[in-house]
Amino acid sequence: MTRSPDVVIIGAGMVGASCAYAAARAGLNVAVIDRSGVVSGTTGAGEGNILVSDKEPGPELDLAVWSNSIWRDWGDQIGAGPIELEPKGGLVVASQPDGMAALTSLAAAQQAEGIVTEAVSPEALPDLEPRLATGLAGGVFYPQDMQVQPMLAAARLLRAACDKGARILANTELTGLTTADGRLAEVRTTSGPLTARHVINAAGTWGGEVSARMGTPVPVLPRRGFILVTEPLPERFIRHKVYTADYVANVASSDEGLETSTVIESTRSGTVLIGASRERVGFDRALSVPVIRALASGAASVFPVLEKVKVLRVYRGFRPYCPDHLPVIGLDPRIDGVWHACGHEGAGIGLAPATGAMIASLITGGTSPVDPRPFSPERFVS
């Protein structure tokens, strides 16, 4: 008979994998359940952004800085090469002077928080990124920004957690919780009940649904994003993660309609990924030609050479967001033992390690170097 887990994690994506790895390293007995398989949801349809550059000063930036340092440690522990963890740096470019002014003031505020920023004049842009369009107003380089292959990273972290005793139960869906005296007693699943002291909702875009089934609803909603994948190009065709200054405004926006900004990066296999769109259309998976056209023309305006490059395929995913654009991380006040770790929107890959480390630390009676209170589910409980 297997030992009852201390912690059951719902979701085998990047956040679930990070929670599993951090908890297993903290000595906890971990079981991860997923209604499908490893990285079959939010993570498998995302990019691989580990960014500090796109966040304004505040709790999310603090979390991103901590998470960035954990990513580097975890890369050393499980191998940065196999997960394509690349500390390539991010370059944000502005096409117009007013965009450059906004970018410069954001960079100054970030620098005051300890972020490394380097202003790049229009003349110096080609040295950093030779294929960039001419005539741009300038840019800011963020050497801390990184990229990772999220599916490989989540799978490797889960394997490392399993090496420390964690178990993965695939094709296992949460159906509800059994409580006793206001405390978690059992996690009910389609594979039977699991007795556990803690359950972590790391269900990504489906975190809202999972939270409702647990009897502790938190608002997590889907925002659809498309990504284009080009034909393989030579290595380092695009050297950094390059995006336009309007990405920051779009990330923070609450508009209902379509927003696109240009985010471009080369991957290890040579393909170039082109994002990023954001639309609130529920879980509608329909292909949208206008979105794809907007992404392609945006990319070609930043890197004119891409006009001659073919797009092999398009994929889409649903980014999980909370109404106030902060992830929901922490202990639910309604049922003791219920934790949430979702709602990271487009930043889940970057913020996952800090999310896992924070929860593992709080479960084991430790402290978090970043104040956990702004992320607490309590803000959704009246």
Added chain:
Amino acid sequence: MSQFTFDGAPVAFEDGQTVGAALTRAGIRSWRMTRVAGRPRGLFCGIGICFDCLITVDGEPNVRACVRQAAEGMSVTTQHGTGWS
């Protein structure tokens, strides 16, 4: 019958035939070397989905041989790696 060239040698084709079909009929089964291991590739799905049959046509790399119609006088060449220099 019309002709194009593959690595300099003439290949005959019928009107409406794709580059991949004409090459296959001429007994040529591979026309791309993969970018990492340098292994030969030719038609796989044959219907434009898999991007395995990539070839260089008149200097344009990554053309799908299975969907590009052959044309008189085309210069078709083996593609090595990404086809980009």
